[in-house]
Amino acid sequence: MFRRLVEPAGHVTVTIDGRPFSVAAGETLSTAMLLAGFAGLRRSARLGRERGPFCGMGVCFDCLVTIDGAANRQACLVRVRDGMAVQTGTRLAALADTVPE
Amino acid sequence: MMPFDLVIVGAGPAGLRAAVEAAAGGLSVMLVDEGREPGGQIYRGSESGAFAGTAKLGPDYAAGAVLAAAFRASGVQALFGATVIQIEREADGSFCVSVATGHDKAVVIRAKVVIAATGAQERPFPIDGWTLPGVMTAGAAQTMLKADGVVPDGPVVLAGTGPLLYLLAAQYAALGVAIDTLLDTAAPGNWRRALRHVPGFLASRYAFKGLGLLCKALAATRIIRGVEAVAAIGDTRLSAVAYRKGATERTIPAHVLLLHHGVVPQINLTWSAGAQHRWNAARLAFEPVRDASGQTDVPGLFIAGDSGGIGGAQAAEAEGALAAFGVLRMLRGTAGDDDRTERQWRRRLAVSLRGRAFLDALYAPRQSHLSPPDDVIVCRCEEVTAGDIRKAVRRGAMGPNQVKAFTRAGMGPCQSRMCGLTTVAIIAAETGQSPSDIGHMRLRAPVKPVTVAQIASLSDTGERSAVD
């Protein structure tokens, strides 16, 4: 779907849906996920349809993912960090799973 | 607990220039932006993006690095990665700016004056299938290019109207990225309507830049003009794009479809802060009402750059400077030592706005694309179709607030950014009222979604020190 024009200076590892991916250090998370082959990142609340990154600038709220336990965060506004754990496919966030102790 | 003289929202060209000039005039300034570094959308990645320090995206983009450096040198405090929740004007005329600063955290920053420079967003182009993964905006693709040096792979289609569509095509062409097809959906009559603006256009920098763009994009791309309808096709992700032109209907395989329908001001913050807005019939958008310095009818609330009306990066920078001078005059009684500087910026603004009217007319979207067919989803968040909205209007909902109550359009996390203008266009088409009489649905805090914890943490009011 997408490819890199510029070779990254370094790599970090993020876990997406339990699988490790090596991504460019400092890259936008939604970009990293598209490069890793994830097109749909969540499902719509009412009809349950697949949704992916759309506006790329934080206004459409379609690229929502769970990041390190925090549900419905905008992947297009976050940069990848080493060790980041990302979960896709959420339709309605279950808060009980995300309450930090 | 002294307030800042000035809080600036937005670190694009308008916000950065306003910060530099206000700091030079001796004001205490705090700048807040959602991004990670100076630049906003237009200069995204100027400091650390994939093409930082290169000329590969053109000289206009390279100007961003210069401005970002001037901002860094100004010593202005900044909160990056911070989301403004609400701006309230207090009884004493000062402002409380509520800002989400991080996980669970938010602060209230007090300011004597606020400059909102929240920039533009792309006008929604609601077509059948536009919610499918693989369909994105041209702006999103350009952001991926600037920030991360990432481009589409496999068959890619661009569709819509507006200079950005051709700019992106030209940038791709210059980088050797192949575009399958560009579907130009501008109405054929636009050329005729744009003719009377030709003198202004020829005197503008767009004339040269625009022709250059067009040539590059034309040479490398299959362009189909006069496209009347576009649809994205796919099951769980995009597989093809269908289009119609006259009697011709075709389907092209595509992995990526990039839509564009021009850009419009982001008004959520300024509307929720109580500023008066007016419909601009030429630009088909609501714009805040401002004086020559950018001050709104809310005393002390200034607006600079594209959030006040689309003018592009150079106009935005000039408006940022002029707003800063306006603020200096308001707080210090003088706009600095040198009136000539202000006059120079005003001239630069006039020059950079030349040619806009031509572009507005030339790239105006078709009426049928502003008010799409019944089965097209208009509100992406609540999955409300154009037909749902029409039905509500026919039942007596004459305005966007009642339509919202009847259909839930505009009630999701994007807070009507994706459906507001389309809703107004549909009501206008159904009732014959002008958008100016219809108005926009009311926009309220939080300007962007924030957590309950972040709102709870706003109880510590008056704490300038929280961000010092």
Add this chain to the structure above:
Amino acid sequence: MSPAPERPGNDCDVAVIGGGVVGLSLAYGLAKTGLTVTILDEGDVAHRASRGNFGLVWVQGKGLDNPDYASWSLASARAWPVFADEIEAATETPLSYEQRGGLMASLTEQDLDARCNDLRRLHNRGRDCADFERLDAGGMKRLLPAIGPDVVGGTFCPHDGHVNALRLFNALHAAAASLGAIYRPNATVEAINCRLDGFSITGAAGEIRAGKVVLAAGLGNARLGPMVGIHAPVRPQRGQILVTEKLAHFLDYPLGTIRQTDEGGVMIGDSKEEVGFDNGTRHDVLAGIAANAIRIFPLLAQAQVVRSWGALRVMTPDGYPIYDRSVTHPGAYLVTCHSGVTLAAVHASHVAGMIASGDWLPDLTPFAAGRFADVPPPG
């Protein structure tokens, strides 16, 4: 010269002024009796409590100092299941009405004791009134597994429930229309005059002739009431509300200040502010509402708030409704309350029936406007 073509609704048996939940409930009930009804509503940006309300069908704590109001609220809660079925059947709109009981949570023992004393005092007056149950922290936890450790207990009332308030609003519109009621937006009323056979109502919609007129215009009743000789000194009282993104279902019962809608969003709100017609939001008030919600349900801390709003309750000086008929302008009626959702069922049945027949039953005499004769007009 031929007369101007009549618009439908210009001549009607009853004109209902006000297109909110109160006006629509009455219009629906009146149309059901076979009368022709025209609803005159304001424009798109009117103060509209019906677009901002919380969606509770609630009796717990209602009428602590006024057993008539307590009984009236309970009567409506009891009539709600039939009313909901009827509206759903007429419009095929699911109202998501639930009446499994509702809770109030207490963060201190003093608060819990005071609440229980109030409810017990009301109960001991011997009238037909709501049952309630005192719950300790464990009892609360059984009903609300997500409840936080700061909650010491609470009260449960089996008559309480909630409804999707926007769908109710929408469905009442459709239900009234399905019975032939004519809805006229952008029809702000400027004058109401008596005629031999009823009323002439003039304003933005031109002239409407009606046999009877019902004022159900919320805060507008303060202005309209005197036109028919009824003094209705209502004032706005602001309530601020936060609503979250749609979340997986976690809340089985509504609380007086927190409820999860059938669509998943959580509504949070409990402010009562005297700020005139300002329907904005204040960060310090929202902060307090949010902090309290987190103490009751700690998991809410991480939920994203997508909207907040201030809505203006329609308050009378004593906080109770006004139901009255005009002595000087026979055939004119006034209805005003701040619990239009809870009372929708009795408005659509009892009150609409009384207006239609003209028989004013004793149920409504405690709510006559005469009790405010000494209160100066607002503003």
